[in-house]
Amino acid sequence: xxxxxxxxxxxxxxxxxxxxxxxxxxxxxxxxxxxxxxxxxxxxxxxxxxxxxxxxxxxxxxxxxxxxxxxxxxxxxxxxxxxxxxxxxxxxxxxxxxxxxxxxxxxxxxxxxxxxxxxxxxxxxxxxxxxxxxxxxxxxxxxxxxxxxxxxxxxxxxxxxxxxxxxxxxxxxxxxxxxxxxxxxxxxxxxxxxxxxxxxxxxxxxxxxxxxxxxxxxxxxxxxxxxxxxxxxxxxxxxxxxxxxxxxxxxxxxxxxxxxxxxxxxxxxxxxxxxxxxxxxxxxxxxxxxxxxxxxxxxxxxxxxxxxxxxxxxxxxxxxxxxxxxxxxxxxxxxxxxxxxxxxxxxxxxxxxxxxxxxxxxxxxxxxx
Numbered sequence: 001x002x003x004x005x006x007x008x009x010x011x012x013x014x015x016x017x018x019x020x021x022x023x024x025x026x027x028x029x030x031x032x033x034x035x036x037x038x039x040x041x042x043x044x045x046x047x048x049x050x051x052x053x054x055x056x057x058x059x060x061x062x063x064x065x066x067x068x069x070x071x072x073x074x075x076x077x078x079x080x081x082x083x084x085x086x087x088x089x090x091x092x093x094x095x096x097x098x099x100x101x102x103x104x105x106x107x108x109x110x111x112x113x114x115x116x117x118x119x120x121x122x123x124x125x126x127x128x129x130x131x132x133x134x135x136x137x138x139x140x141x142x143x144x145x146x147x148x149x150x151x152x153x154x155x156x157x158x159x160x161x162x163x164x165x166x167x168x169x170x171x172x173x174x175x176x177x178x179x180x181x182x183x184x185x186x187x188x189x190x191x192x193x194x195x196x197x198x199x200x201x202x203x204x205x206x207x208x209x210x211x212x213x214x215x216x217x218x219x220x221x222x223x224x225x226x227x228x229x230x231x232x233x234x235x236x237x238x239x240x241x242x243x244x245x246x247x248x249x250x251x252x253x254x255x256x257x258x259x260x261x262x263x264x265x266x267x268x269x270x271x272x273x274x275x276x277x278x279x280x281x282x283x284x285x286x287x288x289x290x291x292x293x294x295x296x297x298x299x300x301x302x303x304x305x306x307x308x309x310x311x312x313x314x315x316x317x318x319x320x321x322x323x324x325x326x327x328x329x330x331x332x333x334x335x336x337x338x339x340x341x342x343x344x345x346x347x348x349x350x351x352x353x354x355x356x357x358x359x360x361x362x363x364x365x366x367x368x369x
Contacts (some may be wrong), residue, residue, distance in 0.1 A: 004011075005220040007251065013173075016032065016174040018079060023274050024049060029214060029297055030355065036136040040061055044079075044118060045068060045070055048070050048145050049064065049068070049144050049365075050064075050140065050343060051063065051065075051108060051110075051143065051342065052064075052065045052107070052108060052120055053105065053107055053109060053347045055105060056095065056096060056097030056105075057095070057096065057097070058096075059289045059346040059349050059350050061095060061346050062095065062142075062344065062346045068108070068143065070130060070144075071139050071145065071147045073120060073124075074121050074147075075122045075123045075124075076124060076149060076185065077120075077124070077148060077150065078127050078148055078150060079118050079119040079145060079146075079147050080115040080133060080135070080147075080148070080153075081115045081116050081118050081145055082141060082142065082143060082144055082365050083115045083116070083364065084113070084114045084115070084163045084165040084363065084364050084365070085166050085342075085365075086111075086112030086113075086169060086171075086199070086360055086363040087113065087154075087340075087352050087362065088110075088170045088171070088199065089198075089286060090113075090351065091109045091349065092334060093351045095349065096126065096171065096250065099202050100309065101310075102228060106243050108139065108141075109140060110138070110141030110143075111136065111141060112136075112166050112169035113135045113146050113148070114132075114134040114135075114156060114162040114165025114166040114306040115133065115146075115165075116132055116133070116161060117133055118145070123150075125150070126150060130148055131155060132156040132223045132229045134153075134166065135148045135152055135153050135154075135155075135169060136316065136320065137152045141166070141362070141363075142222075142342065144327035144342075144365050146328070150330050154320060157307075157328060160327065160333070160334070161336075162364075163362045164333070165341060166360070166362050166363075167334035167335070167336055167360035167362060168327075170199070171199035171202070172183060172323045173287060173311070173316055174200050175207050175322065175331050176322055177308065177316075178188070178204065178308050179191070179211070179284045179317075180322075182281075182306045184218035184281075185258065185259045186209055186213075186215070187212030187213060188214070189213050189258035189259060190213065190252060190277070191204075191216070191257065191260075191261065192216045192218070192260045192261070192272075193205055193215065193216070193218070193231075193233070193263075194239070194260055194261065194262045194263060194268050194272065194276065195235060195264055195268075195355075196217030196219060196224075196236075197224035197225075197227050197228050197237070198355070199359065199360035199361070200261075200285060200359075201217065201219075201228070202360070203227060205217055206231055206232060209231075209233070209234075209333075210331045213236075213259075214234050214238075214239065215369075216233065216234065216235045216248060216253060217229075217233035217236050217237070218236070218237045218238070218239040219238065220239055220355060221240070222238075224358055225237075227359060228320055229309075231266060231335060235251050248275055249275065256278075257277060257280060258279070258280050258281070259282075260275065260276065260280070260282045261285060262282055262283065262285060262287075264288065265282075265319040266287045266289035266290065267289045267291070269284070269291050269293055269295075270291060270292065270293045270294065270304070273293060276297075276303045277301065278301050278302055279301070280301055280303040281306060282303070282305045282306065283307075283308050284306065284308060285308050295337060310317065334359075334360055335359035336359075337358045337359030337360055338351065338356075338358070339363075340363050340364070341363070341364060342363070342364070342365055344363070345363055347362050349362060
């Protein structure tokens, strides 16, 4: 009888133990599922504020929406809470529908975001929740949350703010590719940054100076000229002045410049061709219309005009490797210009296209950017 009772007790204990183990396994599975995202969805909001564009057109199509669904990262993406978003001229071209590659409507503008990782996909290896990062491409940075592929995300150096981080992507990638890949500029060459006070201009000055080039920069106001000089340009000119091209030729001893990085080719390209030295190169980074040039200006100097639009993946990777190194060593520090709250995105896009940038214009989502 005692043995029978003992058998029953043992069987009952084993059943309880099996149930306990099963519960533990369920708990582990649930925790693992949560860990695969490195954050439980319950901890994240389901909707967010974001700028949405439902039709191409004027700045008025930039609409602030309060109930946009927070995107979910795929297995190889990260979700980040955006603290700052960069504002770039290219985003105005896309908004107007005047760009080679256009997004499907509706869309959230912007690629340059900086913030904190709040969730990661199950196959993401290099980032975890809580990392401070910036992006080079994302699902739209004019928003409180955005997703980005792991290989489009970079750690934000501890000495940089989120606004600094939002100022890195498009400007420094463009500047690096323009100088090194397109113009193939060499140390000791003279580089003219035509329109140097904006985001790409500042980045171009910093990179060219760091690589041993003599840098000339232009701006359209005393304030802009001061900002260009502050980031290291050796000579600064006011391109609103009628005789500024003569002054540039004087500084070069009449030889002209080896490389011109041109931000507004539809206004300046004809003048650029006359400023080039023999074998000189103009890299067209921005243009908003047509212009008439004299081909003989190119022929007489054996010079070339190179367009910079789409970049190859290898070019972009090379650029970001160099940029991260420059940040770590301290010779790259983005210059943040005017800062706007998210709801002022329309004003920011108007200002960036009207040449009011003194450094990189940034949208912020919170006060801790």
